[in-house]
Amino acid sequence: MWEDIDSEDSFEPLTDALIGHEWAAGLLQSSIDSQKLSHAYVFSGPAGIGKSYLAHHFVMALCCETPPPRVEGQLGFRFCRTCRACRMIREDKFPDVTVVGLDWQARMEGSTGSSGANANLKIDTIRAIQLEISRAPSEAPWRVFIVEDAATMQPAAANAFLKTLEEPPARAIIILISDSDRALLPTIISRCQVFELRSVPTAAVEAALLERGAEPQPARTLAALSVGRPGFALRAFYDKTHQDVNDRDEAVMHLEDLLKSDRAARLAFSEELNSRWMSQGERRASVLTMLNLWLGWWRDLLLVYNGQARYATNQDKLDTLQTQVDRLQLSQIKEMLQWLTRAQSELDSNVSPRLALGDLFINHLPRL
Amino acid sequence: MTTDSNGAFPGLDWGLPIEPPASTSTRPNGNRSQTLYRKWRSQTFNELVGQEAITRTLRNAIASGRTSHAYLFCGPRGTGKTSTGRLLAKAVNCLDPDPKVRPCDKCEACRSIAEARALDLIEIDAASNRGIDEVRELRDKINFQPSYLKKKVYIIDEVHMMTEAAFNALLKTLEEPPPHALFILATTDPQDIPATVVSRCQRFDFQRIGLEQIVKRLEFICGEEKIPAQVEALETVARQATGSLRDALSLLDQLIVYSGGNITLDAVRLMLGVMNIEAVSDFSEALIAGDMPGGLEQINRLVQAGTDLKRFNRDLVEHLRALMLLKANPSGKELLDMTTEAMERVQVQSKKVELAQVVYFLKIFSGVDYNLKVSPYGQLPLEMALMEALLPPAVTQVQAAPVVQAAQPQAPRQMQNVTPPARPAAPPPVASWSPVAAAPSRPAPAREAAPEAERPQAQSVQPATEAPVEEEAGLSDSELVELVFELVQQSWPRVVKSVDGQSKMIAALLKEARPTACRGSNVMLSFDYEFHYKQFKDNVRNRTMIEDHFAKIIGQKVIIKCLFDKEQAEGGKDSGSSSGSGSASSGGAVPDDEKTRKALELFNARLLD
Numbered sequence: 001m002w003e004d005i006d007s008e009d010s011f012e013p014l015t016d017a018l019i020g021h022e023w024a025a026g027l028l029q030s031s032i033d034s035q036k037l038s039h040a041y042v043f044s045g046p047a048g049i050g051k052s053y054l055a056h057h058f059v060m061a062l063c064c065e066t067p068p069p070r071v072e073g074q075l076g077f078r079f080c081r082t083c084r085a086c087r088m089i090r091e092d093k094f095p096d097v098t099v100v101g102l103d104w105q106a107r108m109e110g111s112t113g114s115s116g117a118n119a120n121l122k123i124d125t126i127r128a129i130q131l132e133i134s135r136a137p138s139e140a141p142w143r144v145f146i147v148e149d150a151a152t153m154q155p156a157a158a159n160a161f162l163k164t165l166e167e168p169p170a171r172a173i174i175i176l177i178s179d180s181d182r183a184l185l186p187t188i189i190s191r192c193q194v195f196e197l198r199s200v201p202t203a204a205v206e207a208a209l210l211e212r213g214a215e216p217q218p219a220r221t222l223a224a225l226s227v228g229r230p231g232f233a234l235r236a237f238y239d240k241t242h243q244d245v246n247d248r249d250e251a252v253m254h255l256e257d258l259l260k261s262d263r264a265a266r267l268a269f270s271e272e273l274n275s276r277w278m279s280q281g282e283r284r285a286s287v288l289t290m291l292n293l294w295l296g297w298w299r300d301l302l303l304v305y306n307g308q309a310r311y312a313t314n315q316d317k318l319d320t321l322q323t324q325v326d327r328l329q330l331s332q333i334k335e336m337l338q339w340l341t342r343a344q345s346e347l348d349s350n351v352s353p354r355l356a357l358g359d360l361f362i363n364h365l366p367r368l
Numbered sequence: 369m370t371t372d373s374n375g376a377f378p379g380l381d382w383g384l385p386i387e388p389p390a391s392t393s394t395r396p397n398g399n400r401s402q403t404l405y406r407k408w409r410s411q412t413f414n415e416l417v418g419q420e421a422i423t424r425t426l427r428n429a430i431a432s433g434r435t436s437h438a439y440l441f442c443g444p445r446g447t448g449k450t451s452t453g454r455l456l457a458k459a460v461n462c463l464d465p466d467p468k469v470r471p472c473d474k475c476e477a478c479r480s481i482a483e484a485r486a487l488d489l490i491e492i493d494a495a496s497n498r499g500i501d502e503v504r505e506l507r508d509k510i511n512f513q514p515s516y517l518k519k520k521v522y523i524i525d526e527v528h529m530m531t532e533a534a535f536n537a538l539l540k541t542l543e544e545p546p547p548h549a550l551f552i553l554a555t556t557d558p559q560d561i562p563a564t565v566v567s568r569c570q571r572f573d574f575q576r577i578g579l580e581q582i583v584k585r586l587e588f589i590c591g592e593e594k595i596p597a598q599v600e601a602l603e604t605v606a607r608q609a610t611g612s613l614r615d616a617l618s619l620l621d622q623l624i625v626y627s628g629g630n631i632t633l634d635a636v637r638l639m640l641g642v643m644n645i646e647a648v649s650d651f652s653e654a655l656i657a658g659d660m661p662g663g664l665e666q667i668n669r670l671v672q673a674g675t676d677l678k679r680f681n682r683d684l685v686e687h688l689r690a691l692m693l694l695k696a697n698p699s700g701k702e703l704l705d706m707t708t709e710a711m712e713r714v715q716v717q718s719k720k721v722e723l724a725q726v727v728y729f730l731k732i733f734s735g736v737d738y739n740l741k742v743s744p745y746g747q748l749p750l751e752m753a754l755m756e757a758l759l760p761p762a763v764t765q766v767q768a769a770p771v772v773q774a775a776q777p778q779a780p781r782q783m784q785n786v787t788p789p790a791r792p793a794a795p796p797p798v799a800s801w802s803p804v805a806a807a808p809s810r811p812a813p814a815r816e817a818a819p820e821a822e823r824p825q826a827q828s829v830q831p832a833t834e835a836p837v838e839e840e841a842g843l844s845d846s847e848l849v850e851l852v853f854e855l856v857q858q859s860w861p862r863v864v865k866s867v868d869g870q871s872k873m874i875a876a877l878l879k880e881a882r883p884t885a886c887r888g889s890n891v892m893l894s895f896d897y898e899f900h901y902k903q904f905k906d907n908v909r910n911r912t913m914i915e916d917h918f919a920k921i922i923g924q925k926v927i928i929k930c931l932f933d934k935e936q937a938e939g940g941k942d943s944g945s946s947s948g949s950g951s952a953s954s955g956g957a958v959p960d961d962e963k964t965r966k967a968l969e970l971f972n973a974r975l976l977d
Contacts, residue, residue, distance in 0.1 A: 023638075023639075027622070027625060027626050027639070030625050030626070030628065031622075031625040034625055034628075034629075036621065036624060036625045038403050038618070038621060038622075039403060046746070123496070126496065127496055130496065155529075156495075156498075156529060159495035159496075159526050159528075159529040160493070160495045160496035160498075160529070161495075161496075162493070162495055162525075162526050163493035163495065163496065163525060163526065164493075164496075166406075167406060186444075186445055187445045187526075187556055189615075190445040190446050190612055190614050190615045190618065191614070191618075192618070193618055193621065193622050194618075196676060196678070198675070198676055199671055199746050201672050201673075202672065203672075227745055227746065228671070228746065295745060295748065296745055299745060299748050299751065302664070302751065302755065303664060303668075303751075306660050306661035306664050307661050308661060308664045308665050308668060311664075311665075311668035311672075313745075330660075330755070330759065331759060331923060331924065333755075334752070334755045334756065334759055334923075335923065337748070337752050337755070338752065338756075341739075341743075341752070
């Protein structure tokens with residue numbers, strides 16, 4: 001649903017500071033210290049929560065040649081950032097750490113030309129991993145595979161991975177990174193140590209933004225908007241065009257207009273969204289983004305209605321929320337949340353957007 | 369080894385390698401200790417956990433020398449399929465003179481298999497070698513005698529991933545393999561295997577492993593590994609594993625690291641993000657009390673504290689389930705595995721809640737798990753479930769016996785809500801919702817008050833707190849919403865159908881009724897026959913049932929008013945004005961035969977209860 005922003009490391013290298021997830025970091029570091037590593041891990045959580053960050057930090061801690069000594073009471077990974085291994089991992093050049101993902105697959109397939117169309121990790125890629133993994137590490141004590149986009153494996157590929165995941169060669173470690181563990185087979189999950197990354201507390205995201213030089217007010221807004229996904233907050237912060245905040249403002253504006261307007265206007269808007277959807281690519285994604293933002297908005301309405309405004313996502317728009325709440329009934333909010341969710345899943349499963357959105361606007365969106 | 373000819377990666381070679389099972393008994397070399405589930409793979413039938421029926425059968429087969437040539441092991445993950453396969457391979461090759469103790473795990477054959485150096489144990493990963501070429505290769509090689517052991521054992525793991533063609537190519541070999549060959553197919557998805565393959569094998573279905581047995585095994589392993597562990601902690605781990613020993617051992621592994629070698633209940637909870645029972649039972653408390661703001665706040669507090677909502681929800685469902693079991697069978701033994709503290713909380717709550725309500729909650733919250741995984745707003749599905757559970761507070765009223773007296777004080781307020789104008793909330797609750805005018809001679813005044821009183825009646829059975837909370841939750845607001853008549857009409861067949869699910873009799877009666885008008889949230893039902901009319905007019909319970917089903921289907925609270933057709937003609941004029949005060953039961957509607965009426969009621973009551 002959210003565009004994959006894990007692989008976009010343009011805003012901050014994956015090896016920079018890790019925001020939140022101290023519990024996971026602590027657990028992994030102590031498994032390094034006590035030499036009780038598993039051979040397979042799953043890091044899962046919504047996009048932007050920091051799975052790849054965690055994986056890269058873990059790998060650096062694994063491979064660092066001169067880790068700083070342990071300090072009692074200090075959680076988190078220990079690595080120096082300056083040794084050869086750390087530097088090479090940072091530059092993504094370390095021979096014993098392979099990041100497998102859709103890019104890697106496309107590179108390996110080379111000139112076949114079909115790379116653009118592939119949205120899944122294929123069984124041949126898994127076989128290639130099986131082959132690669134049997135080679136002993138050359139520098140580091142470990143041969144590590146970070147498998148991005150593990151959730152895109154189709155059943156055939158996933159099954160092909162099972163035996164390797166269960167009993168890989170000695171000194172190999174596989175880290176699967178997945179948007180959600182729903183897409184992974186239970187048989188895969190059961191072979192791995194699973195780290196389901198949880199939402200990072202809003203305060204931690206806010207602090208991280210402040211640390212990077214954000215003004216207090218936008219930091220607060222962004223942190224709330226990110227719903228516990230530091231990746232989102234960071235991207236929005238580094239993106240000088242403020243795309244995400246603008247998206248939000250636009251979505252809210254449209255919603256306000258729609259609430260007031262009559263059927264004709266609503267149909268017209270649904271038609272516009274329909275054309276956006278049909279034109280694919282980014283414009284299609286913008287429809288999904290809008291629905292998501294609306295979902296967040298109605299959730300805020302629910303929270304405000306029940307006097308829980310402090311947990312709302314759109315902290316900077318509490319006034320607007322309050323005005324709308326005064327004119328809404330709880331049953332309407334509930335229904336809108338349900339219908340929005342439904343419209344999303346309908347769009348996901350290829351229902352005509354004209355029907356899904358038209359239904360939403362004409363039959364369900366209350367008129368204020 | 370075959371060479372790959374069509375792979376996308378040139379030079380890649382993955383023929384039919386004998387992927388050696390990583391050594392299971394050698395102690396770790398290098399700087400990694402092996403994960404527990406590999407280290408503690410069962411090495412003898414005695415160690416195999418939780419599959420007594422299967423081990424007994426196999427042992428007897430070994431003892432009597434009647435092993436089949438092909439076995440199919442199916443069952444959920446982590447129940448011991450691959451382990452049993454290797455055990456069987458050991459057993460048929462074991463050199464111990466007494467067949468009853470095979471596999472002995474001491475002889476050379478057993479050791480070589482355990483240490484994964486037996487050339488004649490061929491473990492095939494069917495998921496990555498799934499084509500017809502691999503099967504042909506297998507067919508070519510199977511005719512060679514075993515090199516060292518007595519039998520050549522093929523363990524084909526994840527066999528469900530083989531292609532159709534591969535399966536078919538295997539059929540003849542599988543049916544009549546050379547005498548020295550033994551096939552063991554293992555899979556988690558037996559339904560994907562062609563019937564022709566299944567019928568050539570002896571099939572064994574592995575069961576999920578019981579909680580107790582997992583705990584025992586965990587205890588044993590902790591003892592061997594010299595790790596102190598609390599039994600409760602291991603129980604929590606075992607419960608989390610849902611019958612899969614490998615899951616349990618993976619968790620235990622993680623836990624050993626996490627807790628620094630001393631496994632306590634607190635450590636388990638911290639690591640799993642399992643809240644203490646308090647959080648769950650507090651939430652369930654809010655649920656029962658209908659406290660939506662409180663519930664929402666709890667959810668968001670949990671999120672801020674970084675709790676794992678999926679686990680929270682799972683625990684919540686478990687808690688509600690306990691509540692349900694306790695309600696359904698107070699003396700039942702199903703709950704024995706709960707801790708006393710949790711038990712106490714469940715018992716307290718069970719006094720405040722109706723069984724139907726718990727079932728309703730369970731239905732809603734047990735569906736949340738999937739949504740929690742896919743939603744972009746982590747907690748939203750849970751919040752929506754909370755709202756759904758509390759908004760149309762359906763179901764409960766059905767169970768509640770009408771207690772007219774208790775409801776009296778509530779009645780006036782309800783009346784005001786429904787028809788604000790024109791009517792003083794007069795203490796003698798003379799409101800009849802039928803639009804029929806006048807006819808003050810009413811046979812059963814208490815009954816007349818019933819329509820307004822229904823809701824409160826139901827609530828009076830529950831804790832007193834619920835009524836006001838529901839008001840906050842917006843019920844009173846939604847009662848003011850004008851119902852759209854078309855909507856009512858459209859949903860009527862569905863309402864009847866839904867009632868049908870609960871009581872055939874009422875549904876049959878309803879077939880003679882139809883909604884003819886609605887005003888505010890009042891829906892008028894017209895009846896053609898007096899008998900049917902009276903069934904609803906005089907019986908609060910029946911009306912409540914319709915209202916509940918209505919509420920469920922159109923998502924709004926409605927109030928049913930009954931109307932006998934004959935009267936509609938005269939009453940229709942009045943229906944517009946709100947001067948509805950007066951009895952519906954003019955003239956003919958008065959039940960003249962009190963006995964019959966009572967008998968019918970009695971009949972109803974029996975039916976419903």
